[in-house]
Amino acid sequence: MRRILFLIILIGGILHGCRASGGYTINGTVEGIEVGKVFILKQKFTKENWDTLAIGTVKDGKFVIKGKVQEPTAGYVVMEGMMGAIVFLENDAKYDIHMASREVPVVTGGGQEQKIYQGYVDISTRMTEEYHKFSPDMIKALQENNEEKKREFEERMGKMRDAFEKEQVAYLKQHGNSFFALFKLATRALGMDVASVKKDFDLCSEELKKTEPGQYISSLLPRLAKIAIGATAPDFTAKTPDGDDVSLYGTKGKVKLLDFWSSNCGKCREEIRKFIPIYNEYKLQGFEILALSLDKDREAWVKAIKEDGAPWVQVSDLKGSKSPLNEIYGIWTLPSNLLLDENNKVLARNISSEQLKEMLPEYLNLKQ
Incomplete structure (x- = not known):
C-alpha cells in the first residue's frame, strides 16, 4: 500500500513538473499585413541594449510564437510598420495580441506580471x-x-x-x-x-x-x-575643444555645478541659456560651472557652444552614450547635473535653473 501511495505521489509530482515547465504562447493578428516577420526583443541592462528572444512569421495576417524563459522577462513585440507591444513573458502563459497600423497594440491574457x-x-x-x-x-x-x-x-x-x-x-x-x-x-x-x-x-x-x-x-x-547627497563625487579628466585636459577636482569654486548635456538635447540648451545670467551674477562670489558634453560629433558640440554663448569651461570625451562617465555619474537622462561644494561633496542632484538660483545664496554664504 505504501509503495502504491509513493508511486501516486511520484507520478503526480512528475505531471505537475511537466505542467510547470510549459513555455509561453503568443497568438497574434495583424491588420493590413498578410505576410512578414514579428520579433520579440528583450531589453538588456548592458551597453548592448537589445537582444532578440524569438522571431515569428505572419501568414494570412496571423502569427504564433512559442518559447520558454528562464525567469520572468520583459519582451517588446515589434513588426515593421506597426507600433510595438510590451509583454511580460512567463512560462505557462498565453497572450493574444492585435496589431494595426498607427494604433496601440491590444494585449490580452498573460500571467500575473x-x-x-x-x-x-x-x-x-x-x-x-x-x-x-x-x-x-x-x-x-x-x-x-x-x-x-x-x-x-x-x-x-x-x-x-x-x-x-x-x-x-x-x-x-x-x-x-x-x-x-x-x-x-x-x-x-x-x-x-x-x-x-x-x-x-x-x-x-x-x-x-x-x-x-x-x-x-x-x-x-x-x-x-x-554620487549620493553628502558623498564625494569621483574625479575625471576630459578635453576642451582646444584639446586641453581639465579635471573636476582641478576646477575651483566654493560651489560648482557639473552639468551634463548634449548638442541635440533641446531642454539642455534651454537650461544652459538660463544658467548664463545666474553664472554671471555669482561667479565673483565663488560659483563655477563645468559642462560635460555627451556628444559624439565634435563639430556639433563646438557649434552648440558658440550658439549658446556659455562662458564656462566645456569638456567632452566625445564617446556619447558609450562614455564611461554615464555609469560613473548615474546619468539616466539629459539634462542632468550635480551641485558640489569646494571639496566636491554632493549638495544636490538634477536641479533646475530656478532651484539653482534659490540655492546659491545659501551655499555661497550670501544670505544675511
Whole structure:
C-alpha cells in the first residue's frame, strides 16, 4: 500500500513538473499585413541594449510564437510598420495580441506580471482621458491668449499630474515584490538617489533579486552611493575643444555645478541659456560651472557652444552614450547635473535653473 501511495505521489509530482515547465504562447493578428516577420526583443541592462528572444512569421495576417524563459522577462513585440507591444513573458502563459497600423497594440491574457503591468498602464490611460476632457477649453484659452485661464489650466493640470504620479508610486509600492516593479525600478534607477533605489529594491524577494534586472540594480547601488547627497563625487579628466585636459577636482569654486548635456538635447540648451545670467551674477562670489558634453560629433558640440554663448569651461570625451562617465555619474537622462561644494561633496542632484538660483545664496554664504 505504501509503495502504491509513493508511486501516486511520484507520478503526480512528475505531471505537475511537466505542467510547470510549459513555455509561453503568443497568438497574434495583424491588420493590413498578410505576410512578414514579428520579433520579440528583450531589453538588456548592458551597453548592448537589445537582444532578440524569438522571431515569428505572419501568414494570412496571423502569427504564433512559442518559447520558454528562464525567469520572468520583459519582451517588446515589434513588426515593421506597426507600433510595438510590451509583454511580460512567463512560462505557462498565453497572450493574444492585435496589431494595426498607427494604433496601440491590444494585449490580452498573460500571467500575473502582465496583469500587474496592465494595472499600471491603466493609471496612465485614466490620466490621459482626464486631460482630454478639458483640452478643448485649454486650446481656446491659448488661442484667445487668456492669461488668467491659461494659469488656471496649468495649475489644474499640475495638480492632476501630481495626483496620478502619487497613485503610480503607491501602485508600485503595493506590488513592490513583483518582477514588473523590479523591472520598472531597473529602468529608472540611474536617475534616482541611492536611498530611494535601495528602499524599493528591499521590497523584492531574494529570488527576484537574482533575476537580470535585480543583478543590475545590485551592481548599480555602489556606483549610485558615490554620487549620493553628502558623498564625494569621483574625479575625471576630459578635453576642451582646444584639446586641453581639465579635471573636476582641478576646477575651483566654493560651489560648482557639473552639468551634463548634449548638442541635440533641446531642454539642455534651454537650461544652459538660463544658467548664463545666474553664472554671471555669482561667479565673483565663488560659483563655477563645468559642462560635460555627451556628444559624439565634435563639430556639433563646438557649434552648440558658440550658439549658446556659455562662458564656462566645456569638456567632452566625445564617446556619447558609450562614455564611461554615464555609469560613473548615474546619468539616466539629459539634462542632468550635480551641485558640489569646494571639496566636491554632493549638495544636490538634477536641479533646475530656478532651484539653482534659490540655492546659491545659501551655499555661497550670501544670505544675511
